[in-house]
Amino acid sequence: MATTNATNTNTLTRAEEVISCSEVHKWYGDFHALRGISLTVKKGEVIVILGPSGSGKSTFIRCINRLEEHQQGEIVVEGTTLNYDVRNIAEIRREVGMVFQQFNLFPHLTVLDNVTLAPIHVRKWTRDHAEERAMHWLTRVGIPEQANKYPGQLSGGQQQRVAIARTLTMEPNILLFDEPTSALDPEMIKEVLDVMRDLATEGYTILAVTHEMGFARTVADRIIFMDAGQIVEENTPENFFTNPNNERTKLFLNQILHH
Amino acid sequence: MTTWRESLQERVGNGREIHFDSGRFIRENITKSWIQTLWLIILTYLTIAYTISQFRSLPFTTGFVTLVWLVTVGLTIYNELTRSHNPMTLWLKNNLYSSITNTLLSLLLVLGIIAAVWAFIDYAFVRASFSRIPEEAQAILAQFQTPGANWGAVLDNMRNLMVFRYPREQTWRLWFVLVYVGVLLAGSTFVYSQERFRRHWLRQVLTGFWLITPLLTFGLLVGVVPVPGETIALLINLLIVLAGLVVLFFLSRLLLSRFPSLIMSFVVTVLWVAALILSVYRLSNNLTTILNPDIAWGGLLLTLIIAVFAIVASFPLGVLLALGRRSQIRGVPAWLTYGAAAVLAAYYIYNNTLPAFARASSILQQLVALWPLLFLVIAYLFQKYFRGNVVALFCTIYIESIRGVPLITVLFMSIILFPILLPKGMEILSTWRVMVAAALFAAAYLAENVRGGLQAIPKGQYEAADAIGLNTFQKYRLIILPQAIRTVIPAIVGQFIGLFKDTTLIAIVGLVELLGVANLISAQTDWLGVRREPYIFLMIIYFTGSWVMASSSRRLEKRLGVGER
Numbered sequence: 166m167a168t169t170n171a172t173n174t175n176t177l178t179r180a181e182e183v184i185s186c187s188e189v190h191k192w193y194g195d196f197h198a199l200r201g202i203s204l205t206v207k208k209g210e211v212i213v214i215l216g217p218s219g220s221g222k223s224t225f226i227r228c229i230n231r232l233e234e235h236q237q238g239e240i241v242v243e244g245t246t247l248n249y250d251v252r253n254i255a256e257i258r259r260e261v262g263m264v265f266q267q268f269n270l271f272p273h274l275t276v277l278d279n280v281t282l283a284p285i286h287v288r289k290w291t292r293d294h295a296e297e298r299a300m301h302w303l304t305r306v307g308i309p310e311q312a313n314k315y316p317g318q319l320s321g322g323q324q325q326r327v328a329i330a331r332t333l334t335m336e337p338n339i340l341l342f343d344e345p346t347s348a349l350d351p352e353m354i355k356e357v358l359d360v361m362r363d364l365a366t367e368g369y370t371i372l373a374v375t376h377e378m379g380f381a382r383t384v385a386d387r388i389i390f391m392d393a394g395q396i397v398e399e400n401t402p403e404n405f406f407t408n409p410n411n412e413r414t415k416l417f418l419n420q421i422l423h424h
Numbered sequence: 425m426t427t428w429r430e431s432l433q434e435r436v437g438n439g440r441e442i443h444f445d446s447g448r449f450i451r452e453n454i455t456k457s458w459i460q461t462l463w464l465i466i467l468t469y470l471t472i473a474y475t476i477s478q479f480r481s482l483p484f485t486t487g488f489v490t491l492v493w494l495v496t497v498g499l500t501i502y503n504e505l506t507r508s509h510n511p512m513t514l515w516l517k518n519n520l521y522s523s524i525t526n527t528l529l530s531l532l533l534v535l536g537i538i539a540a541v542w543a544f545i546d547y548a549f550v551r552a553s554f555s556r557i558p559e560e561a562q563a564i565l566a567q568f569q570t571p572g573a574n575w576g577a578v579l580d581n582m583r584n585l586m587v588f589r590y591p592r593e594q595t596w597r598l599w600f601v602l603v604y605v606g607v608l609l610a611g612s613t614f615v616y617s618q619e620r621f622r623r624h625w626l627r628q629v630l631t632g633f634w635l636i637t638p639l640l641t642f643g644l645l646v647g648v649v650p651v652p653g654e655t656i657a658l659l660i661n662l663l664i665v666l667a668g669l670v671v672l673f674f675l676s677r678l679l680l681s682r683f684p685s686l687i688m689s690f691v692v693t694v695l696w697v698a699a700l701i702l703s704v705y706r707l708s709n710n711l712t713t714i715l716n717p718d719i720a721w722g723g724l725l726l727t728l729i730i731a732v733f734a735i736v737a738s739f740p741l742g743v744l745l746a747l748g749r750r751s752q753i754r755g756v757p758a759w760l761t762y763g764a765a766a767v768l769a770a771y772y773i774y775n776n777t778l779p780a781f782a783r784a785s786s787i788l789q790q791l792v793a794l795w796p797l798l799f800l801v802i803a804y805l806f807q808k809y810f811r812g813n814v815v816a817l818f819c820t821i822y823i824e825s826i827r828g829v830p831l832i833t834v835l836f837m838s839i840i841l842f843p844i845l846l847p848k849g850m851e852i853l854s855t856w857r858v859m860v861a862a863a864l865f866a867a868a869y870l871a872e873n874v875r876g877g878l879q880a881i882p883k884g885q886y887e888a889a890d891a892i893g894l895n896t897f898q899k900y901r902l903i904i905l906p907q908a909i910r911t912v913i914p915a916i917v918g919q920f921i922g923l924f925k926d927t928t929l930i931a932i933v934g935l936v937e938l939l940g941v942a943n944l945i946s947a948q949t950d951w952l953g954v955r956r957e958p959y960i961f962l963m964i965i966y967f968t969g970s971w972v973m974a975s976s977s978r979r980l981e982k983r984l985g986v987g988e989r
Contacts, residue, residue, distance in 0.1 A: 232887050251895075258893040269888035270989050272904050282902060292623075315989045335892060347842035 183339055183370050184229060189238035191224060198224050198406040199235065200394040208338075211371045213381040216391035217417065222374045225391070226341050229372070230261045243338065259287060262332030270316040270323045270331070276303070277312040280331045290333065295334070302330040307359050313359045322353025329360055340364065342373035378421065382406055390414050444505050453524055472618045485538055493531045497521060547572045548960070556580040557746050558950045577951040578961045585941050585961070588722025594647065594715065598725070598909060601641050608633055617983060638736070645721070645729075647714030658710035665703040672699050689897050717855045718935075724965065726855070726937040731924045734862035738923075739916075741863065742870025743905065748819035749871065750878060755812025765803035772796035819871070826868035831926055834865050835933050858930055866923050873915040877908035910986045917977035919969045938962060 184206040191199040199221050206212060214222045226235040229240060231247060231254045241246040242257045280303065281295040290298075291420050303309045306326040308319075316324055325345060332340065342361065346354040356379050365371055365384045375381065381388055381402060388405040390398040390413075398411045406422075409415050455461055478486040484563070496513075500521050511707055520530045551572025553564035556579050565571035578585065587598060607903045612630050615621045640649075650658045679719040721729060773796045780793035810817045826834065838861035839854060846852065889899040931940035942958035946950055981987070 230891055232890060255893060255895065258891065263891040265884060265888065265891075267882075267884050269882075271885065271888070271903055271907075273910065273985075283894065286898050286902065287893040295651040317989050331892065389718070 182206065183208050184240070184242050184372075186225075186229075186240045187238055189225070189228065189235045191221075191228060191233065191235045191237075191241060193407070198394055201238070202394075202396055204389070204396065206339075206370060206372065208370055209368045210386045211365045211384055212373070212387050212389060213385040214372065214374045214389045214391060215376075215381065215417070216397075219393075220391040221394040222391050223343050226263075226343055226372060226374055227340075229341060230258055230263055232263075259335070260337050261339045261341060262335055262341065263341040264325070264328050264332055264345045266347050267323075268316075268328045268348070270324055270327055272316050275313050275315055276308075276319070276327050279316065279327060280334050283331070283335050298336075299330070299334050303327070304332045305333075305363075306330045307356070311358075320353065321349045325349060325357050326360060329357070329364075333364075337369075339370045339372070341403035342371065342375065344373065344374050344376070346377060353424045369376070376421075378406075390417065392417075437660035439897060443507065445561075445615060467525060467528050471532050474532060474535060478539060482538070482542060484582065485542070486535060489538065490531070492535070497527060523668055527830070548575075554579065573957050573960070574951070574954050575957055577945050577957050580950070581941070581945050581948075581958075584723060584945070585938065585958070586723050588936055588941055590720050590722070590725065591715065594720075594880060597644050597647065601644050604644075605637070605641070608637065638733075645715070645725075646717055648711050651710055651712045654710045661706050661710055665706060669699060672696065716853075718853045720938040721855060723939050723941045724934045726930075726935060727924075727927045730855075730859050730862055730927050730930065730937070733859045734866050734923055734927075735920045737859075738866035738870050741867035741872050743909075745819045745823060745867060745871035746874035746878060747900065748815045749823065749875060750812060751815050751819075753815060755810065755816075756814060757812060758807050761803045761807055761812055762800070765799040769796040769799040769964045772799075823868045823871050825863055827872070831862075831865055832929050832932060834861050835929060837861070839933050854933070856934055858933065858935060862923065862927070866919065869919055873912045873919060874908060876915070877910075877912035879906065880911050881907055910981075910984055913977055913981055913984075913986060917973060921973050924969055924973070925966055938965065 177214045182205050186202055186204045189199055189202040190197070194215070201224055202221075211419070214226070216222050224233055228235045228291065229242060229247075235247075243260055245253050245256050247253060247257060267421075270276075274282065277296065277299055280299040281292070283420060284295040284298065285292060300309060300312065303312055306329055308323050308326055311319055311323060311327070316327065325348075329345075345361070346357050349357065354377070361371070361373070361380065362384055373380075373385075385402050388398075388400055388402055389396055390400075390405070390409075390411070392413050398405070398409060398414045400410065405414070406418065409418060416424075453460075454464060475486060475490055479490075485765070496516055500516050501510045501514045504517060509517065514644055521527045549572075551565075551568045551570065552575055553561040553572070554575045555561045555564060556576045558576065561574050561576040565574060587595075590598065608630070612634070615624070615627050615630055621627045672695065676695065679688055679692060775791045777796060781790060784790045784793060806812065806817060810820075835858060838857040842852060842857050885907065889903045894902065927937060928939040930937050931943065936944070939962065942962050945958045946953055947957045
């Protein structure tokens, strides 16, 4: 298993590591979902996690903001250890934003209320400040005119972009994407990927689980391939797609690159 | 040579073609099976017989309706044959005259409805007496062969029906409360329903008024005044209470910001409830009431007070019970449960079972003496089905046991058992007992409705709320409960309407509310034996109340966009 320390970490200080997981294990009852995941993510890195379904990609991502609890191992996010302490969890969730496959917008609130809810109640901003920032991000993702509509009145791509704006208005440092485009049709996928591309170039630390190979190839700094709860391969995009190390990776690439 | 059929078609059809296969029509609609033929014969006979009998009693109306029916049926048939409907005949064909049975039934039902309505109008207005003097009413009613309604019983007793024994010189209190609530209601309907007032100060002022309305109306209705000579003590106590509440306010803010967690919210809530109860207790020592609720409150006043209290109090309680039943908090660890059970079992075995065994004279008595082993069984069940979650256990036991007994049982228990459970010398009035019993009863049913709504919220909503950093209290208040309660508004409002009408059971436990007064009216010497009219009046009142609640709930759902968003 290639570890990140093999690359030139000598010049990087420990403070630049925003996420570090060591030997993370998770069981669902008797099923061993994560078998010893160790990963370090540096500030500003864009990491794409690939893998077959059931490999534990989403589980791993959801462990980082405590939507799932890991039973063994350590996860440290921006210096805060993830454990049962509610204050730690709250702190981490403030700095880590997540975008879901099913959007998970709040249907009883307008788009603007959806986006300003967290800043007002979690970061304790004033309503005016929160709305101003919300409109800024809604404009950045390209849908400022939808601010007073309800999520049910928007298309899938627009809803996902609202979800991204909702995450970004909280000004997180780390963004987690759990298959953000899997529920969208091809035209809308491009809208969302464009937004994600912009975010990647702006220096956000991104962990994305996705099946969009084009995105992975062009935007990722590192690609992680998981199978059966373990990290099978870690590599740069060029090496990953052209010259994979592992047999399992080669099998996977054969299957998916011949559509 | 044109056949007579073709020439008929030409003449009647005015040039439009008539498509009618009479043989097929008869085969399919009349003689398809002997049951159909039999049924149509019976129905036709019934319709004709009923029409003729109605014609005898209401000639003009029946004649008019039958004529209209014949004409419209003819028109519809003609349009159907020439395949050129206008909107009216199309609607008629699809809705009222879609088959022979339906055509006949339409006539039958319209005549039936007219007969019923006319019978009621006849009874309630034409042959009725509106006089409030018994002798005059008798005279008026004696004119008719079948006397109508004696509304005098209701009109003469209107004050009794409304407020029963409320002292006459204190009636101004009732008008004051009525006007106050009316103005507040009108203002709220205007302010709450408009988007532009969503964060307006006016709305917050109105909400404040609504929050103090329970205490205010109670104080007004029973005439809360300072005990003579203790006004200064009252003012001092008031200042102390206010100061204490202010201190508690800042203390709770401090605690919640330093230790934000569910346990702390719970502790703070308990502190506030305790503080409010203590304040009321402290102030009540210096206050006294002019009127005794048990005696002064009766009739519709009592119905409304009990219904409103039960509805308003059961709602938060029901929501809390639903949340508690679904809670996933970490429970009592197994070792503690089994340990405590083992200790209790050992103690009681030593103290009760062994001596009982010595005295036992049969197998049955020996088995019964082994009852302390039940502690272990309970501990096992507790661990297995609730994972040691005490909150869920309590909520489940409460909900299931209250849902297992009828309301009347709960009311009786509250009237009879309550005094036994209270410390010596402490008295609680029947009115309070009944109100609390009704509220606790409704809360159990409401909890299940809300739990259904909570189950309907997709898991992704909980996850999204967690992911953006909301704590548990914010998550439920802002995301989960708004959606859950919107979903179950029909069930909840149905529950409230049922509760409003269930207040009639209170007549059985001795309090005289609307039904109680209605029963008493027929026992008066003036109106002896007049039973129907008060009940009809009750029916009108309950129907109006239920209708108002149902239509408000429809408007509320529309405004909240339930089912659309």
